[in-house]
Amino acid sequence: MDILTRASEGIKTCVSCGNLDECSPCAYCMDPKRDKEVLCVVEDIADLWALEGAGCYKGVYYVLGGTLSALDGRGPEELGIDKVLDRLLSSNFKEVILALNPTLEGQTTSHYLTDRIRSLPELEKIKLSHLACGIPLGGELDYLDRGTLMAALEERKTF
Amino acid sequence: MEWTDQGILLSARNLQENKKIFCFFTRNHGKWNGVSQRQKNLPQPSHFYLNWKARLEENLGHWKTIDLANKGGEPTVWMLHPGKPFAVASILGLFNHLLGDRDPHPCLFDGFLSFMNTLMTSDDSWIISYISLELLLLKELGFSLDLEKCALSQATQNLSLVSPLTGRAVTKEAAGSYAPRLLPLPGFLGKLSALEKISPYQAEQGLELTGYFLNKIYMENLPSGVLSLPTLRDTFKSWVSRLPCLQIETEPFFIHEAPLAS
Numbered sequence: 001m002d003i004l005t006r007a008s009e010g011i012k013t014c015v016s017c018g019n020l021d022e023c024s025p026c027a028y029c030m031d032p033k034r035d036k037e038v039l040c041v042v043e044d045i046a047d048l049w050a051l052e053g054a055g056c057y058k059g060v061y062y063v064l065g066g067t068l069s070a071l072d073g074r075g076p077e078e079l080g081i082d083k084v085l086d087r088l089l090s091s092n093f094k095e096v097i098l099a100l101n102p103t104l105e106g107q108t109t110s111h112y113l114t115d116r117i118r119s120l121p122e123l124e125k126i127k128l129s130h131l132a133c134g135i136p137l138g139g140e141l142d143y144l145d146r147g148t149l150m151a152a153l154e155e156r157k158t159f
Numbered sequence: 160m161e162w163t164d165q166g167i168l169l170s171a172r173n174l175q176e177n178k179k180i181f182c183f184f185t186r187n188h189g190k191w192n193g194v195s196q197r198q199k200n201l202p203q204p205s206h207f208y209l210n211w212k213a214r215l216e217e218n219l220g221h222w223k224t225i226d227l228a229n230k231g232g233e234p235t236v237w238m239l240h241p242g243k244p245f246a247v248a249s250i251l252g253l254f255n256h257l258l259g260d261r262d263p264h265p266c267l268f269d270g271f272l273s274f275m276n277t278l279m280t281s282d283d284s285w286i287i288s289y290i291s292l293e294l295l296l297l298k299e300l301g302f303s304l305d306l307e308k309c310a311l312s313q314a315t316q317n318l319s320l321v322s323p324l325t326g327r328a329v330t331k332e333a334a335g336s337y338a339p340r341l342l343p344l345p346g347f348l349g350k351l352s353a354l355e356k357i358s359p360y361q362a363e364q365g366l367e368l369t370g371y372f373l374n375k376i377y378m379e380n381l382p383s384g385v386l387s388l389p390t391l392r393d394t395f396k397s398w399v400s401r402l403p404c405l406q407i408e409t410e411p412f413f414i415h416e417a418p419l420a421s
Contacts (some may be wrong), residue, residue, distance in 0.1 A: 068390070070252025070392070072170065073389075076390060102238060103202070103203065103238075104204060104238060104244055104247060105248070107238040107239070112245075114241070115394070146229075147236050
């Protein structure tokens with residue numbers, strides 16, 4: 001019980017990225033070795049941990065804390081989309097990676113964010129990218145669903 | 160009490176630590192809730208075969224089976240399109256908010272599946288099918304728009320306006336001085352313009368028209384605090400209005416005009 005109380009008292013939400021940490025701004029935002037010109041937008045903290053676990057991304061993050069959902073009545077205001085835009089406007093990011101899930105809600109949020117970012121003239125030079133959809137490494141074609149195969153074919157790369 | 164049906168997932172919410180309450184829009188039983196032991200979310204908007212069981216019909220009951228109708232997976236590649244996810248999220252939101260629990264609408268269910276098929280086309284005819292699906296939704300909610308003939312003169316040609324009170328089409332001549340108070344009827348719904356020449360402005364007018372009546376139903380039926388259509392519907396409308404032109408290569412499927420399901 002003590003541990004839980006200490007955790008609830010000690011864990012803070014990072015004012016800059018929405019991550020949970022013992023300090024705010026969090027360790028990722030304060031780390032001088034991180035590339036402050038690349039922002040990765042993720043749906044929740046579990047996604048941030050997954051990317052950190054992979055150890056392949058060295059930029060900073062923004063945790064949305066959910067996705068837009070017409071079904072749950074979660075619109076851009078509830079999700080705090082303006083905060084993402086504020087952060088982009090107040091920093092010098094050169095690239096934004098939209099690392100949202102390839103689900104209906106994740107993709108809706110990705111396209112909505114893209115629309116909003118592209119509508120601001122101050123941000124028109126920012127490179128916008130999303131994670132590739134396709135065959136998982138070690139996967140086999142005959143086990144894949146049609147949607148993934150079609151996406152993989154569309155996003156194929158030259159050898 | 161037990162039945163099998165097919166359905167589309169509308170929403171999921173957690174129940175206790177290891178259960179979920181899934182709400183499906185089923186073909187023959189309407190919007191229906193049930194408990195499931197599944198902890199993972201189901202893909203949306205996939206088509207499922209369902210089996211629901213409860214001791215009494217009025218119980219919440221549970222989903223005994225939830226199987227993907229298409230074992231090969233849904234061709235969800237349209238999710239990468241910049242406009243299609245808004246349309247799908249918007250129509251699912253409308254279903255979720257406007258359809259009554261356990262009120263079957265088989266035509267609407269079939270219409271939705273037809274709309275999902277139009278998403279696989281490479282042109283923009285799916286936008287017209289979306290508007291048509293909203294017209295069908297209005298019809299199923301008891302607010303059928305009569306766009307076939309003029310409410311005043313019975314003329315079937317040159318219909319260009321719709322009464323915001325009755326939802327019936329009128330010609331500009333018959334409307335006379337009332338014309339400014341009426342809603343514009345886009346040419347493709349009044350069969351005025353050739354289908355291949357539909358402009359984004361006309362498509363936006365179509366969305367305005369259905370949106371006006373859907374909003375009316377929203378205002379009447381929803382609890383206070385929820386007074387507008389899903390935000391994503393507005394985002395979809397604004398996306399359509401920003402298109403430079405509509406590429407219509409295949410005949411758009413007018414879902415609201417399709418034969419009624421038995």
